[in-house]
Amino acid sequence: MKMITKKKFLVALTAGFIFVSCSSDEETLSGTESDLNAVSATASINSIPQNIEGNLSWNLPGKTSHEFKNNFNVVVPSECGDTPFRSVISFYNNALIGGFLGSWDGNPDAIGVILDDYFIINQIAAFDNINTDTFGANGEYTHYVKNRVRSLEKFWDMPNLISVRGQHTSTLEDLNVLRYVYENYSSAPPEVIDYLLGIAENFNTTSDQIPENPLYASDGFATFGGIIVVGDGIVSMLAETGLDAKVVWSGILAHEWGHQIQFQNFGNWEYPVPAFNNTPESTRMTELEADFLTAYYLTHKRGGTYNWKRVEDVLASFFNIGDCGFESPGHHGTPNQRLEAARQGYLFASNQKKKGQIATAQSVHDAFLSKLDGIVGGSDAADNAGNLH
Numbered sequence: 092m093k094m095i096t097k098k099k100f101l102v103a104l105t106a107g108f109i110f111v112s113c114s115s116d117e118e119t120l121s122g123t124e125s126d127l128n129a130v131s132a133t134a135s136i137n138s139i140p141q142n143i144e145g146n147l148s149w150n151l152p153g154k155t156s157h158e159f160k161n162n163f164n165v166v167v168p169s170e171c172g173d174t175p176f177r178s179v180i181s182f183y184n185n186a187l188i189g190g191f192l193g194s195w196d197g198n199p200d201a202i203g204v205i206l207d208d209y210f211i212i213n214q215i216a217a218f219d220n221i222n223t224d225t226f227g228a229n230g231e232y233t234h235y236v237k238n239r240v241r242s243l244e245k246f247w248d249m250p251n252l253i254s255v256r257g258q259h260t261s262t263l264e265d266l267n268v269l270r271y272v273y274e275n276y277s278s279a280p281p282e283v284i285d286y287l288l289g290i291a292e293n294f295n296t297t298s299d300q301i302p303e304n305p306l307y308a309s310d311g312f313a314t315f316g317g318i319i320v321v322g323d324g325i326v327s328m329l330a331e332t333g334l335d336a337k338v339v340w341s342g343i344l345a346h347e348w349g350h351q352i353q354f355q356n357f358g359n360w361e362y363p364v365p366a367f368n369n370t371p372e373s374t375r376m377t378e379l380e381a382d383f384l385t386a387y388y389l390t391h392k393r394g395g396t397y398n399w400k401r402v403e404d405v406l407a408s409f410f411n412i413g414d415c416g417f418e419s420p421g422h423h424g425t426p427n428q429r430l431e432a433a434r435q436g437y438l439f440a441s442n443q444k445k446k447g448q449i450a451t452a453q454s455v456h457d458a459f460l461s462k463l464d465g466i467v468g469g470s471d472a473a474d475n476a477g478n479l480h
């Protein structure tokens with residue numbers, strides 16, 4: 092699918108940064124070691140024109156589930172509380188802006204290429220299976236991820252159905268990849284593509300952001316058609332907050348795999364509201380189910396074999412990343428709802444463990460539905476308990 096639209100720079104600046112579902116929060120500049128960069132980036136970003144358009148816009152073909160989408164804007168202070176992950180994101184965001192400004196010759200077209208197109212190019216490259224066979228910036232998790240995928244295939248009885256693709260910032264070093272994407276996903280004529288590639292080459296050779304900045308590989312999503320994309324950057328940034336990178340890989344893969352199970356059963360599984368119809372209730376339901384499936388797999392003794400505490404710590408970090416910006420409280424489920432869904436998945440696995448059984452996906456689905464009201468209602472009460480109203 093090719094879809095070309097234009098958008099404004101402020102939108103573009105926020106659109107490519109991927110992590111945390113559908114939050115509208117903006118990045119705070121408070122933090123730890125990122126403060127030094129934040130000050131200069133905040134001061135000088137005002138010199139960047141705010142109405143520059145990128146050259147690409149892309150909607151994933153088919154029904155999709157974007158998992159870890161983060162919207163933030165370095166300019167506007169946020170009401171969000173700080174978290175370790177926000178500090179990491181802020182650090183790399185400011186490094187990116189600083190690196191861009193440091194290598195910028197003032198050409199306004201560079202803004203659209205570097206701060207917008209680059210993110211879309213790397214999404215498209217991963218989706219189109221370019222440079223996706225390894226995991227980790229240096230391939231250091233390739234073996235681990237491939238074993239994890241085999242485990243998921245076996246556990247859910249889904250052999251060779253899902254293509255798991257790594258996303259790497261180093262892909263952006265290859266101007267042939269950039270050329271391929273512009274040629275196939277933009278309406279730019281050849282001479283304009285050459286011009287855009289010149290901008291890219293300048294940035295790649297004069298800034299210190301490619302391949303270093305993990306934000307350019309921070310996608311995590313599943314799509315109809317059996318594709319899962321996980322970027323090195325999202326894992327490494329979470330690991331920087333103190334989480335075990337392998338558990339992070341496993342958690343993201345198990346969650347995206349949960350969506351693939353839902354896609355596989357789309358049209359057959361019954362739900363209280365239609366699945367994947369883009370309403371808050373629908374999205375919350377399918378997300379909570381993916382969380383239930385995640386914890387079921389991760390804690391099952393024939394699955395991930397993790398103990399609950401280890402899983403809980405990592406999932407709690409996932410769920411808390413984007414909480415403060417949710418304008419629609421029910422959209423993806425509150426952190427408490429998501430953690431409760433995961434805990435119920437763990438309890439379901441725990442009961443089965445004694446018999447050493449792996450439930451069918453249908454049975455896990457049924458178990459989730461039987462708990463859904465409690466997950467949503469119970470945690471709503473918990474969420475409201477601390478509020479002053």
Ligand SMILES: [Zn+2]
Pocket residue numbers: 156157158346350378381
């Ligand atoms: Zn999800």
